[in-house]
Amino acid sequence: MLQPLVTIICLCYNHERFLKEALDSVLAQTYSNLEIIIVDDSSTDNSPEIVKEYCQKYPQLTYINTGQNVGNTKAFNMGWRASKGKFVIDFATDDVLLPDRIERQVAAFTKLDKTYGVVYSDAEYINDNSEHLYYHSAKYKSAPDGDVFTEVLGRYFICPPTMMMRRSVLEELGGYDENLAYEDFDFWVRSARNWKYSYQPIVTTKRRLHPKSLSRQYYTSEGRMLQSTIKVCEKAANLVKTETEKAALIKRLKYAIRHAYFTSHFVETTQFLELLRQLQEQPGFMYEVIKLLNNNKINFKILRQFYISLRYGKQA
Incomplete structure (x- = not known):
């Protein structure tokens, strides 16, 4: 049986300290049918040179440079519109994917009906040096399944980098709203109105907390x-x-x-x-x-x- 194509959109902006670990985690996935698109949002550090090195070594990688700093929502849409995957992951290149992340989430989708648009999971938070801080589930103890619209209105409980999204959800929404400075709350509200979410009580992703991460700003x-x-x-x-x-x-x-x-x-x-x-x-x-x-x-x-x-x- 042919595996569905999964697109990983790797968003980079001045992530040179973490970029190699992030890209290595993408390349180490046990799932094979991948489309890997790296979108560099006009980094001013050494990130573009690192990306070019990886593209030369791994020809399956696609590289997009935004040409000017446009922000996360526009950068993601550039990658998504150039992609073909049935499922899509928005991956910041200061985070880390566990090796079986995609395999597990695709397996979850195959057991769900087509009313489910997002699979999300637990995550491990790490610091600058990739050291353990805490688990998402320890801080946000209740993670609902199914119709989560009311929940996403009232509180924060989804760790954004753990999400795998059905392409048809993004098509229905027209991608991220490019007028916004960040994407997750808007995506949850608009998608959860019409689509169900499924939670996996496993760690699939390491989310890095550092002074320049978007959540800290x-x-x-x-x-x-x-x-x-x-x-x-x-x-x-x-x-x-x-x-x-x-x-x-x-x-x-x-x-x-x-x-x-x-x-x-x-x-x-x-x-x-x-x-x-x-x-x-x-x-x-x-x-x-x-x-x-x-x-x-x-x-x-x-x-x-x-x-x-x-x-x-x-x-x-």
């Missing part, structure tokens, strides 16, 4: 990431159909308001508050206070540190 990106979240929440507000879904989105908005305000993103806090007011006429005393403080641009960063210390037992 959420509250330090001059509001660009928060602006994208606002746009996705606006989309979500137009997609909700039930009171349960609406309550989940309200939960997400209240979380976003607290963190936007306590990081002094006053403009974004106002926008989140306005969207919350459209969904809930009386959001509660806390949010009336935040609105008042925010309107006067009163900086309470120390409160965020206290909140995180109280909630998570550590400093921000």
Whole structure:
């Protein structure tokens, strides 16, 4: 039986420290029918030279250079539109794939009906030196299966680099929204409305946490990431159909308001508050206070540190 073609889109931007380990993990896959596309988003370090070396050594690799720095969403779409795989993986080249990652996820898809658009799994978080930090499942203990739309509205639980996506999902969505600074929340909201997700309780991927990783820039990106979240929440507000879904989105908005305000993103806090007011006429005393403080641009960063210390037992 012919194996379905799987495309791995390897997104690189200044990953020279991690690039060889990442590409070696792709080349070490036990699954053979692969299309490997490396998209370098105009790196300014030695990444392009490393990619060229690999392409010379492994002619099955396809190399795309964006020509100018365009960001993750546009870079991914360039790779996806040049691809042919039935299934697609969005792989950042500071992460690492376990050798049987693709084999296991394709096997999972073959047991699922065509209403399932995404398979995702547990992950191991590692540091700059590839040392173990913790497992995703230890921090986000509940990973639902099937219809996950309400869940993705209300909370974070999917480790993005563990996802394998059915090509038809991306075709239905038109790929990633290129107007956004990051892709995962938007992809979850738009895809989960019509497609089911399946969870594998196994580690398939090592996700690297380092100071320049995208996830570490959420509250330090001059509001660009928060602006994208606002746009996705606006989309979500137009997609909700039930009171349960609406309550989940309200939960997400209240979380976003607290963190936007306590990081002094006053403009974004106002926008989140306005969207919350459209969904809930009386959001509660806390949010009336935040609105008042925010309107006067009163900086309470120390409160965020206290909140995180109280909630998570550590400093921000």
